[in-house]
Amino acid sequence: MSIYALVQKNEVVNLIVADEEWIAKEWNASDYYESTELHPIVIGSKLINGSFFAPQPYPSWTLDDNHDWQPPIPKPEGDAKWNEETQTWLVIRQAIVPTLPYPDDDSKIWKWDSSLNVWVEDIGE
Incomplete structure (x- = not known):
């Protein structure tokens, strides 16, 4: 079994896993290319000069x-x-993500001090 890419207008529009005999019998073999590439082929890959390339970002x-x-x-x-x-x-x-849980003391307002890596009381400065 191999991976075959259905190519239309030099772009991969479908991928199937099949054997060569099935491709020859069931599909127009000229529209399918066997993947012999080392990198994965995905829908949208381009066929250029016989090689597949990732879709243009x-x-x-x-x-x-x-x-x-x-x-x-x-x-x-x-x-x-x-x-x-x-x-x-x-x-x-x-984003700066605190590494300690938020303090349990609800009577104060806390802010994260990224230079000290601790919660400190926010005194409104």
């Missing part, structure tokens, strides 16, 4: 010589999300 991204999609502007360090409309990277800031 954004219209502005292009394939490099290693067949990896590259943005027009290199990704900055850390977490970032591409904004196709503005053609820029949006840096994702990590």
Whole structure:
């Protein structure tokens, strides 16, 4: 058994697991390509010059010589999300998550001090 990709207009529109005889008998074999790639093929993958490529993440991204999609502007360090409309990277800031449970004393208002990693009383400064 092998994985076969149904390709229409150079795009994978369906994947099936079958043997070669079944493909030849039941389907138009010229529309199906056997997956011999080392990387996974998914719906939306592109067939270019006989090789499958991951779906293009954004219209502005292009394939490099290693067949990896590259943005027009290199990704900055850390977490970032591409904004196709503005053609820029949006840096994702990590939320500060307290590492200790909220204090049981309901008579006070508490705030998290990320420099000390503790809850401190909020005295309204």
